[in-house]
Structures are given as C-alpha cells and as structure tokens.
Amino acid sequence: MNNYFKDNVFNKGKAFIPFITAGYPTLEDTIKFVLKMEEAGADLIEIGIPFSDPIAEGPVIQNASTVALKRGASLDKIFEMLEVLRQKTKIPLCFMSYINPLFKMGYDNFFKKCDELNIRGVILPDVPFEEKKEVEDVAKNYNVHIISLIAPTSNERIKTIAQKSSGFIYVVSSLGTTGVREKITTDLSKIDEIIRQNTITKTAIGFGINNPVQAKEVSKHADGVIVGSYIIKIIDKYQSDAQDEIYKYVKEMKSAINTP
Amino acid sequence: MTNGKYGDFGGQYIPETLMNEVINLEKSYEFYKNDEKFKSELDFLLKNYANRPSILYFAKNMTKDLGGCKIYLKREDLNHTGSHKINNVLGQALLAKYMGKKRIIAETGAGQHGVATATAAALLNLECEVFMGEEDIKRQALNVYRMELLGAKVTSVKTGTGTLKDAVSEAMREWTRRVDDTLYVLGSVMGPHPYPMIVRDFQSVISKEARSEILKVENRLPYAVIACVGGGSNAMGMFYNFIQDKTVKLIGCEAAGLGVDTDKHASSITKGSIGIFHGMKSLFCQDKFGQIAPVYSISAGLDYPGIGPEHAYLHSTKRATYVPIKDEQAVLAFEYLAKTEGIICAIESAHAIYHAMEIAPHIDKNENIIVCLSGRGDKDVASIARYKGRNIYE
The missing domain is CATH 3.40.50.1100 (Rossmann fold)
Structure with missing residues (x-):
C-alpha cells in the first residue's frame, strides 16, 4: 500500500494531476473528461466531491460545486458514476472532499467504497494534522491514504506533517483559496527542502497554478503539479464540449513540466 | 494545545x-x-465605553400580567451598540x-x-x-x-x-x-x-453579573435562565456561570421560522444532526448527504444552520434544553414586550421572551426567571411592520 502513489503516479517523470468537480456540468461529462485527461497523459486525477459551502475554494470551484449539486451530483450518484468509469479505466484517482459528506455517509462506508473503486487517496482541506485521527484508522483499514496538506504558513509544522505523511503530500503554493494566480510568491524551495529532509513521500504543488511556464517553474520544487480552477474555467467556457480543450491543456502541461 | x-x-x-x-x-x-x-x-x-454592568431589570408589568414567577430581563440591549x-x-x-x-x-x-x-x-x-x-x-x-x-x-x-x-x-x-x-x-x-x-469567556460577564445581582435582590438562584440561540453567544454568556448550579434550568430558544415541520426553519438542535462544518463538530441542519441545508428565520441573527459546540454538548448531557420558537410567536412577543414594558427588543431576543411568556404562568410566584434581552429592536422595526402588512421602509 505504501508505494501505491510512488509506483503508479510519480513513476513517469514529474506528475501532472488535474482536478475536476464531479458532476460539472454533468456526471456523464465527468466520465468523458477523465478519460480524455488520461489519454493526454494525466498521472492522477483528483475528483472533487461538490460541497454546499466549500471554505477553501475560490469563486470558480465554488460555482462548479453549486451547479453540480443543483444537477443532482450527490455522493451516491458520484459513486455510481465512478463504478461506470472504473469499467473503462484503471487510471489512479483520488478524492478531494470536505469532511462532512464523508462523516454523514459514515467513514467505514465511504472508505470501503474507495477501496472497491481502487481510489487510494483522499484530500480533506478542512481536516488539518490535529484532526486527522478522525479518519486515519478507518482509511488505513481500507488501504486509503489521507493526503496531508502543507501551506505557506505551516513553518515548524512542516517537519511533523512530513514525517507522518502517507500517499503523497499536497503543497499549497499560496495563501488564500483555490484559483488562478498570476504569480506564486511563496518560497517553495525552502518548503521543499524541509519536506525532503523529513520524508521520502512524494509531493505535488497546487493552488493558483495555471500556465505551462508557471507549472514548469514550481515543478522544480516538487514531484508533481496540481491544477484545478483553470480546468474548471475551461469547462465553464466549453461545457459538455470541453474534452478537446482539456486534452490539449493536459498534454501541454504534462509536457511542460517534463521538458528539461 | x-x-x-x-x-x-x-x-x-x-x-x-x-x-x-x-x-x-x-x-x-x-x-x-x-x-x-x-x-x-x-x-x-x-x-466606560460599553456601559457595563448591564441592568437586571424586574419586569413588573409582565410578571403581573402573566401571573406566575417573577421575570427579570438582563438588559444587554442597553449596551453601547445595542446588543451583547x-x-x-x-x-x-x-x-x-x-x-x-x-x-x-x-x-x-x-x-x-x-x-x-x-x-x-x-x-x-x-x-x-x-x-x-x-x-x-x-x-x-x-x-x-x-x-x-x-x-x-x-x-x-x-x-x-x-x-x-x-x-x-x-x-x-x-x-x-x-x-x-x-x-x-x-x-x-x-x-x-x-x-x-x-x-464564551468574553460573554460570560452576562451571567457573572446576573448571578450576583439576582442573589442580591432575590436572595435565591433563578428557576431558569432563558436566551435565544443562533450560534449561541448570548445564551452561552447567560448560561455559563449557572452551569454549576444544578437547580437552575438553562433554556435556549432556537428559531423555528415557519415551523420545524416545514423546511423553513433554523432549528439545528430540534431538527439537525451531528456534522462537521465551519471548523467544528456540532449539530447542523443538513441533508442526508451532508450538504448544509438552507435555513430560514425572520431573524437574520438566528438564521444559521448550526450551533456552537458547547451548546451541542450541554444538549447531549441534558444540562440545557432547547426549544423551537416560530416567527409568529417571536413577533407576538416583540409586540407584547413593547406594549407591556415599553421595551422594543431585537427580534432575536423576542424568541426568548416568548418562551418566558409561555412558562412563567406555570412557575411558583416565589421563583424567578431571567431572560437575556440580547439586543434592542430598532433595527427590526421596519421589517416587523412589513411582516404585519405595513409598508414601511428605512
């Protein structure tokens, strides 16, 4: 279990990890987009479970969540969609979710489902290190990693979080919420250095990254790059017909971060 | 930590x-x-700035009219800025x-x-x-x-x-x-x-003052203390120094909007379930998938789908009880307090007043209850007028 991400995600150069809100604009589209992302070279796909009040999201993902929920992307429907998807692809998947939908479903039920669908990581933006025990043991029983986040403000916490990390580490590039940024000002090399001193767990940087130049720059300080809001913006524009644009974008980003 | x-x-x-x-x-x-x-x-x-201590006011007319225990109002409405x-x-x-x-x-x-x-x-x-x-x-x-x-x-x-x-x-x-x-x-x-x-610590001044004042004037602890709850700050302040006094009933009044059997309410204790949101594990109005439910109350201050964790705890241990109060009941109490005592209270606080009106007649005359009058009602006058069909705009 411990090497799942190392062996399946971070094994083809720098990993490119696109995010997608499940059910935006529809659940059928999610299947279509994930398959296109895989085709374009995505190494791991982060499936966002829409939440009514996503406190770590900027306006772009907030809106996608609201629309998805309005169109009925409830957790049971999302699992049904993933069962269909799993018949078509083995691509590594992880979840991004606020804790309450998991709590309400029951942690045991949720992680059991993850196991059945071979979803090996869950990112919980409102569960910091101190509250990880809430889900850690149940997740472990089903071979699912709780992905730890490290933020620009983590400072002396980086060491502890890194030492106790599993799966991969999500490095939050900037203060604030998710969303496209022109510049990343955090000293990522310093964060990277402290992480490397304390763990062999792989890392991926996200929050605010959108273009290939920026992605290439930040990828120097991590094993992978995560992009969320920019992909949702592509879907905002092209809706159900976004697959070709998504394909082009993912291919371009994967190539950019792996060009010497 | x-x-x-x-x-x-x-x-x-x-x-x-x-x-x-x-x-x-x-x-x-x-x-x-x-x-x-x-x-x-x-x-x-x-x-010197907020005007503390706030008055513990004996509501003589209300007490007489309801014909039960003595009713005291902790006048947080008289603080600078008009609330607790x-x-x-x-x-x-x-x-x-x-x-x-x-x-x-x-x-x-x-x-x-x-x-x-x-x-x-x-x-x-x-x-x-x-x-x-x-x-x-x-x-x-x-x-x-x-x-x-x-x-x-x-x-x-x-x-x-x-x-x-x-x-x-x-x-x-x-x-x-x-x-x-x-x-x-x-x-x-x-x-x-x-x-x-x-x-809670900063608001506990409410019960610290109220407890010593009531002992001074009545020489006995109250039968109950009553406060409205949205997130629950004035209620926590009103309850806190009475928690150890096991005989004192702690009663929170949550917003039932159009009724707890409709989907237009904000009663997170009566109708909510355990969840994790806004940084805390507590009770929330939510759907079966853990999505936070839209809530409703005539009172913007109680219009919140959750409640503070210490209230959830006091509820779970049965140390405090929580009752739902509907819009129409709060409006009735709002008007009643204005006419009976000459006090226009916040529509939030009127939820607590209504419950006092309901229980006071059934409590012995020698007992007393304290209602936290958390705020003044100037802000609500226009909207209550509209609720009553009078087209007044601020």
Whole structure:
C-alpha cells in the first residue's frame, strides 16, 4: 500500500494531476473528461466531491460545486458514476472532499467504497494534522491514504506533517483559496527542502497554478503539479464540449513540466 | 494545545493555512487573559465605553400580567451598540491590538456583530472589513450604513444562500488570504477552537453579573435562565456561570421560522444532526448527504444552520434544553414586550421572551426567571411592520 502513489503516479517523470468537480456540468461529462485527461497523459486525477459551502475554494470551484449539486451530483450518484468509469479505466484517482459528506455517509462506508473503486487517496482541506485521527484508522483499514496538506504558513509544522505523511503530500503554493494566480510568491524551495529532509513521500504543488511556464517553474520544487480552477474555467467556457480543450491543456502541461 | 473538545463536539476542522494562526491566537489569549494590563484595559472599556454592568431589570408589568414567577430581563440591549455583541468584540479587538494585528474582519447576520466590530475598530484604530450576506444586506440596510459610518468596509457575500453561513465562509476565506496582519473576530461561540472558548469567556460577564445581582435582590438562584440561540453567544454568556448550579434550568430558544415541520426553519438542535462544518463538530441542519441545508428565520441573527459546540454538548448531557420558537410567536412577543414594558427588543431576543411568556404562568410566584434581552429592536422595526402588512421602509 505504501508505494501505491510512488509506483503508479510519480513513476513517469514529474506528475501532472488535474482536478475536476464531479458532476460539472454533468456526471456523464465527468466520465468523458477523465478519460480524455488520461489519454493526454494525466498521472492522477483528483475528483472533487461538490460541497454546499466549500471554505477553501475560490469563486470558480465554488460555482462548479453549486451547479453540480443543483444537477443532482450527490455522493451516491458520484459513486455510481465512478463504478461506470472504473469499467473503462484503471487510471489512479483520488478524492478531494470536505469532511462532512464523508462523516454523514459514515467513514467505514465511504472508505470501503474507495477501496472497491481502487481510489487510494483522499484530500480533506478542512481536516488539518490535529484532526486527522478522525479518519486515519478507518482509511488505513481500507488501504486509503489521507493526503496531508502543507501551506505557506505551516513553518515548524512542516517537519511533523512530513514525517507522518502517507500517499503523497499536497503543497499549497499560496495563501488564500483555490484559483488562478498570476504569480506564486511563496518560497517553495525552502518548503521543499524541509519536506525532503523529513520524508521520502512524494509531493505535488497546487493552488493558483495555471500556465505551462508557471507549472514548469514550481515543478522544480516538487514531484508533481496540481491544477484545478483553470480546468474548471475551461469547462465553464466549453461545457459538455470541453474534452478537446482539456486534452490539449493536459498534454501541454504534462509536457511542460517534463521538458528539461 | 487543548484541542477544544466539548465531549464529542468542537475541534479545529480548518485549512492547514490557518492552523498556525489559531494556535497563535490560543497562546496569545491564554497569555493576555491573565495579563494585568490587558485585563484592566478591557475592564475599563467594558465599564466606560460599553456601559457595563448591564441592568437586571424586574419586569413588573409582565410578571403581573402573566401571573406566575417573577421575570427579570438582563438588559444587554442597553449596551453601547445595542446588543451583547460588544462584550466579545471589545475583548477580541483588544486582543488583536495586543497581538500586533492591523486589521480585523468579521461576519455578520443581523448586523449587530458587524456594527460592534466596526465600533471597536474605530475606537482602537484598526482597519475593519465586515462580510455580510446579500440577503441580510437587504434585510438590515440601516446596520450596513452604520458600519460604513464607523469606517468599516462592508462586503456583500453573494454565494450560497447569501446569509450568515455564507458570510462566515467568506470571512474564513479572507482570513486565509491575509492571515499575517488580520485577526478574524468571530461573533459567536462557534467555529474552530479557540473561538468557542474565547467568545464564551468574553460573554460570560452576562451571567457573572446576573448571578450576583439576582442573589442580591432575590436572595435565591433563578428557576431558569432563558436566551435565544443562533450560534449561541448570548445564551452561552447567560448560561455559563449557572452551569454549576444544578437547580437552575438553562433554556435556549432556537428559531423555528415557519415551523420545524416545514423546511423553513433554523432549528439545528430540534431538527439537525451531528456534522462537521465551519471548523467544528456540532449539530447542523443538513441533508442526508451532508450538504448544509438552507435555513430560514425572520431573524437574520438566528438564521444559521448550526450551533456552537458547547451548546451541542450541554444538549447531549441534558444540562440545557432547547426549544423551537416560530416567527409568529417571536413577533407576538416583540409586540407584547413593547406594549407591556415599553421595551422594543431585537427580534432575536423576542424568541426568548416568548418562551418566558409561555412558562412563567406555570412557575411558583416565589421563583424567578431571567431572560437575556440580547439586543434592542430598532433595527427590526421596519421589517416587523412589513411582516404585519405595513409598508414601511428605512
């Protein structure tokens, strides 16, 4: 279990990890987009479970969540969609979710489902290190990693979080919420250095990254790059017909971060 | 780190970006709450600026009319800015100053906490931004202008239902953007630890005063203390120093809107279930998939889908009881108190008044009850008039 991400995600150069809100604009589209992302070279796909009040999201993902929920992307429907998807692809998947939908479903039920669908990581933006025990043991029983986040403000916490990390580490590039940024000002090399001193767990940087130049720059300080809001913006524009644009974008980003 | 648990409730369910800051806040609070300079400065402000202690008023006409136990009103409405909110805000704004912050932000529903925060910011020379749902901005236009008059920036929150919960979410988001120079002054006993503790401590002055005053005038403890609950700050303040007095009933009145059997209410204890949201494990109005439900109340201040974790705990241990009060009942109490005692109270507080009206006739004449009159009702006059079919606009 411990090497799942190392062996399946971070094994083809720098990993490119696109995010997608499940059910935006529809659940059928999610299947279509994930398959296109895989085709374009995505190494791991982060499936966002829409939440009514996503406190770590900027306006772009907030809106996608609201629309998805309005169109009925409830957790049971999302699992049904993933069962269909799993018949078509083995691509590594992880979840991004606020804790309450998991709590309400029951942690045991949720992680059991993850196991059945071979979803090996869950990112919980409102569960910091101190509250990880809430889900850690149940997740472990089903071979699912709780992905730890490290933020620009983590400072002396980086060491502890890194030492106790599993799966991969999500490095939050900037203060604030998710969303496209022109510049990343955090000293990522310093964060990277402290992480490397304390763990062999792989890392991926996200929050605010959108273009290939920026992605290439930040990828120097991590094993992978995560992009969320920019992909949702592509879907905002092209809706159900976004697959070709998504394909082009993912291919371009994967190539950019792996060009010497 | 105590982690701030109340039984199963509470905790710190927030983004990693904020963790060091809430730890810093807890450390600063634990230090300054015992610091003589901080304590005397806060004490001075409470007395000379906020008008404490607030009066414990014997509602003679109401007592006579209802024909049961004696009814006392703890007049938080007479505080500067017109509600109990100032008690907490002065504490937190002063703490922000001592922590070296330049800027404070806050959420507001009815506008009472926003006005109190803007006031403290003006007094203590701090920059201030208040987040308010766009629906509430419409409902409470006068308070919006008040905040602006006090020099605060009021930001309209258009996401979600455009009410208090969305204002809290947006204030949290803003805090993750400006964590270095900004303190989030949370208005209720909710959110991540240490807020439920800090706000409760600053509001506990209500029951500290009420307890000694009632013993002085009645020479006995009250039969019950009653307060309205949204997030639950005035109720926690009213309950706190009576928790150890096992004979004193603690009663919270939550907003039942059009009724708890409709989908238009904000009764998180009566109709909610355990969940994790806005930094805390507590009781929330939510659907079966854990999505937070839109809530409704005539009162913008009670229009919140959750309740502070210590209330959830007091409920689970049965130390406190919580009753739902409908819009129409609150409006009836609002009018009753105006006509009977000459006091126009906040529509939030009217929820507690209504329950007092219901139970007082059945309690022995020698007993007494205290109702926390959390705020004054000037802000509600126009909307109550409209509720009654009179087209008055502010």
